[in-house]
Amino acid sequence: MGSSPDVSDSSNRNSRRPRSPFERRVARLSALLAAPGFLLSGIFVWLQPWSTQSKLVLLGAELLACLLIGVALHDHIVRPLQTLANVVGALREGDYSFRARLAVPSDALGELSLEVNALADLLALHRIGAIEATALLQRVVEEVDIPIFAFDPADKLRLVNSAGEKLLQRSSTHLIGRIASELGLQTSLSCENETLVALRFGSDARWFVRRSSFRQQGVPHTLVVLSDVSRALREEERRAWQRLIRVMGHELNNSLTPIKSIAGSLNARLSATNLDAEQRQDFERGLGIIEARAASLNRFLQAYRQLAQMPPPVLQQCALSPLVKRVAALEARIQVTVIPGPDITLMADPDQLEQMLINLLRNAAEAVLEPATSGENSNGSNNRSSESGQQIAFTWKLSDKDVILTIEDSGPGLMNPSNVFVPFYTTKPGGSGIGLVLSRQISEAHGGSIELTNRSGQRGCAVKVTLPRQ
Numbered sequence: 001m002g003s004s005p006d007v008s009d010s011s012n013r014n015s016r017r018p019r020s021p022f023e024r025r026v027a028r029l030s031a032l033l034a035a036p037g038f039l040l041s042g043i044f045v046w047l048q049p050w051s052t053q054s055k056l057v058l059l060g061a062e063l064l065a066c067l068l069i070g071v072a073l074h075d076h077i078v079r080p081l082q083t084l085a086n087v088v089g090a091l092r093e094g095d096y097s098f099r100a101r102l103a104v105p106s107d108a109l110g111e112l113s114l115e116v117n118a119l120a121d122l123l124a125l126h127r128i129g130a131i132e133a134t135a136l137l138q139r140v141v142e143e144v145d146i147p148i149f150a151f152d153p154a155d156k157l158r159l160v161n162s163a164g165e166k167l168l169q170r171s172s173t174h175l176i177g178r179i180a181s182e183l184g185l186q187t188s189l190s191c192e193n194e195t196l197v198a199l200r201f202g203s204d205a206r207w208f209v210r211r212s213s214f215r216q217q218g219v220p221h222t223l224v225v226l227s228d229v230s231r232a233l234r235e236e237e238r239r240a241w242q243r244l245i246r247v248m249g250h251e252l253n254n255s256l257t258p259i260k261s262i263a264g265s266l267n268a269r270l271s272a273t274n275l276d277a278e279q280r281q282d283f284e285r286g287l288g289i290i291e292a293r294a295a296s297l298n299r300f301l302q303a304y305r306q307l308a309q310m311p312p313p314v315l316q317q318c319a320l321s322p323l324v325k326r327v328a329a330l331e332a333r334i335q336v337t338v339i340p341g342p343d344i345t346l347m348a349d350p351d352q353l354e355q356m357l358i359n360l361l362r363n364a365a366e367a368v369l370e371p372a373t374s375g376e377n378s379n380g381s382n383n384r385s386s387e388s389g390q391q392i393a394f395t396w397k398l399s400d401k402d403v404i405l406t407i408e409d410s411g412p413g414l415m416n417p418s419n420v421f422v423p424f425y426t427t428k429p430g431g432s433g434i435g436l437v438l439s440r441q442i443s444e445a446h447g448g449s450i451e452l453t454n455r456s457g458q459r460g461c462a463v464k465v466t467l468p469r470q
Contacts, residue, residue, distance in 0.1 A: 022081075027074055031070065042059055084116055087100050099117050101113070103116075144161065146225060147166075147225070147226045151221065152221055153219065153221075156179055157185075158177075160176070166400075188207070188224050195209060196209075207228060208226070210224075211223065257298075260291055260298070263291040264287075310441060315348060315446075317346075318347070320341075320346055330358060331361050334369055341395055349442075356443060368410055394407050403466070403468075405464070405465040406465075408461070412460075436450075448468060449466045450464070
């Protein structure tokens with residue numbers, strides 16, 4: 001029991017004692033191996049009756065031979081180990097092109113070389129697989145048309161795909177390293193997973209947020225995937241409106257037709273009745289109002305049925321510039337300035353596209369021209385009297401995959417933008433409230449979108465129509 005500390009101290013001292021290099025130990029052991037034979041041969045030679053010079057020459061030759069054999073033995077032992085060390089070092093650095101030579105079976109050093117070469121082949125195969133998998137993953141992430149972001153524990157952006165760049169309208173070089181709050185994405189990190197949130201991107205966009213965690217070099221990261229479900233929600237809402245319109249149309253048509261017919265028949269029979277002039281006038285006025293309102297309500301209903309009965313677009317080659325100029329020429333109430341953009345041909349339904357642009361241009365003109373006493377314009381904003389020189393600018397430009405048409409007016413702008421795409425909603429006298437809804441339905445049927453915003457830094461509204469180039 002008492003000797004244990006001494007043994008432990010001795011082993012600690014031995015472990016701390018510096019160990020000589022492997023090459024020196026090989027040389028020392030080789031010298032020890034040759035020393036007995038050289039000593040015995042030296043004694044044997046010295047005992048011979050030869051001259052001293054002959055003895056020294058013989059012993060020198062024997063010593064030189066021993067040194068040469070020792071050097072060869074040292075090189076034969078150390079050089080393969082150095083080669084294997086270089087191969088392992090290259091593997092550690094990620095270079096899998098080096099291989100050990102003299103890798104033969106039934107040999108201890110050869111088997112070690114074989115195993116090192118097999119390890120290098122396996123690592124090279126795994127590296128190629130990892131590179132291909134990473135390239136495939138990056139390609140898939142880039143091709144996915146939904147924004148994908150990755151944040152580190154400090155909420156700094158570390159990964160963004162092309163859809164995310166398009167959403168944030170900046171390149172990845174300007175986005176990587178920015179904090180989520182600066183990018184407007186803090187809500188996507190703080191909200192519950194798989195929930196709907198409203199981000200600052202787009203006027204009425206609703207985003208479905210999915211989050212997951214992963215590790216990169218041992219550091220936990222958060223992967224955020226955003227899905228714009230606004231179009232799906234609007235499509236479901238549109239189907240609900242269509243069902244409602246069909247039911248209303250059926251029920252109202254069953255009532256409006258006989259009401260109008262009976263009112264007309266009674267009005268025609270008034271001449272055969274014995275009524276004084278005042279009574280006859282009252283009846284005629286009342287029946288006329290009934291007939292007129294029934295006809296007006298029927299026209300009102302037929303207008304809404306366009307939403308439920310609009311056919312899918314028939315796509316064909318459509319030159320954009322002549323179409324825009326033709327639509328602009330139809331508006332004669334106010335000056336429409338067409339700012340020519342690049343010549344481009346779209347795959348679209350020219351009739352539906354023209355109807356959409358006519359609706360949008362008519363809304364812009366009425367927003368400028370409608371007098372202030374009429375309340376609110378068709379965009380849901382307070383009207384003001386038009387000023388001299390007010391006009392509409394119509395232009396288009398190209399992005400990476402889309403064509404963006406812009407209609408800017410100098411009207412009063414939007415005061416209630418949340419209602420602009422609501423069916424049945426209108427503040428325009430005699431309006432049906434389907435112009436903008438129908439326009440958005442046409443754009444989305446073509447794979448595009450419509451956005452209405454107030455002009456930045458000046459009076460008026462801007463309508464941006466985005467359509468795919470192909």
